[in-house]
Amino acid sequence: MRSKAKALTISLAIISSISLQSVLANETWKKQNSHSRVAKTDNLNYSQIVNEDVTRFQNFFVKKFPNVEFEEFNNGVYAIDSESREQWIEMEDFPPYELAVDEGKILFEQKFDNGKSYADCFPDFKKGVRQNYPRFDQKTNQVVTLELAINQCREANNTAPLAYESEEITSISGYLAFLSRGNKFNLQVNSINAYNAYLAGKRFYYSKRGQLNFACSDCHIKITGTKLRADTVSPGLGHPTGMPVYRSKWGELGSIGRRYQECNKNVRAVPFDLQSEVYRNLEYFQTIMSNGLEVNGPSSRK
């Protein structure tokens, strides 16, 4: 009897220790890979975790399109489709967004009523600031996109904010992007709050939505390079680098948020508001995934 009880106790102990171990392992895995759960306070190396994510994400596309140089991924579908690339090169001869960049310069240089100007908020604008956005702002605990920063600058100088997707704000954003061309994105996630925002964006990217039940990843990872009706689906790598974008369809510049709304509507999901927390977190995640690529905004697309 005693030996039976002993055996039972031992096996129970073994089982529970195995369970405990697997539970612990599971928890660790979840912490490191949880795009379905927000991390709790513990000593994780967020920067390292995120950079590992970036490596995995980018390796997928590099392997999938072996003939594409890494630097070329910031040209979206034109990196992988030669026929549309030809038409894009024709457009780049004298791209339609040049008019908006010129307009953006004029707007950027206008002083606010209090005598200050955008240059006071973006002192490094000549060297380029686009590659620093979106950035995580610890004080307000939110992701700040370039468009949000433009309006924050206005509000800090007692000036009414611009409507998102208005010609003015996209022109200023386009001008700042233009001056930043060539600078590489290298956003680092260094705090738990930034990491949570990153996870929220990542969660959105991989979550199915809409009547068509597609996630961003379904098109831009799973079927990238194949056809969706007559469109070649662009790779997810590099999407934010050329923003704001002059879409031939729009006949004007628009930010990535406008495109998010369109994509969401295309899968028959209700779009979120421009510059909503959801979209800002998504832009944060996407831009981090494009670390190492150069700013090439504003850009033109179909």
Next chain:
Amino acid sequence: MSKSIKIKVKAREKNGIVQAKLLVKHPMESGLRKDKNGETIPIHHLTQLYAEYQGNTVFQADFGPGVAKDPFLAFAFKGKSGDEFLVKAVDTKQQTGEVKAVVK
């Protein structure tokens, strides 16, 4: 009549030929589109664009609504680096635009 049409010109000489490229900021409304409320957006597009060099009209483009928004045009004529030429445009609302370009 306002001189409100914005024209941006780039011109470069190569072997005695000026290669001119330009972009015009213009909605080029065909009169066939409807707005969100179902109202037809009225016609408003460029009709003519001229390049005037040394007193002569060296090139003239007549446009219909089939030209894309923010019209782009590239054309060439005999000329020299350092020379100037004028580009003028007019649209269906009699708005005009004018810009002086210097050949690189």
Next chain:
Amino acid sequence: MKLTRRNFIVDLLKGSSFIALATSFPTMAFAKWNEKAFKAKQLKQALESKYGKQQIVDSGDILLKAPTIAENGAVVPIRVSTNIANTNNISLFVKDNPTPLIASLNFGETSIPEIQIRIRMAKTSEVIAIVEADGKLYQTKQLVKVTIGGCGG
């Protein structure tokens, strides 16, 4: 309403779709804006309004560069050039557009008969470039496909 000079001019402006702006524009070396041709809704009408009943012959001396499949019908980049001597006009038509005549480009003696332009195409259609030289007409055509996109469209 009293007919003042101001009213008269405003009425004049309302009345026509194009006016020769004598003051700020040079003496037109080329034809007036051909309203009838630009508003014609069928290719045949547009051609007649522009060229009358004149015969147009196919020519291998016109280079028309257009994409096989347009990325977006809203902006289709086109190039036309020709080595036919004494070319004074190159015109572009899109057969199946609501108004087929797209543009008419006029060349002076010192200009080169070549053009780049971005056009609109409503749907898959033939793009036709017609060259006028020494009073004769020559043409070349290319089919350009305009597709319905997936999520990009």
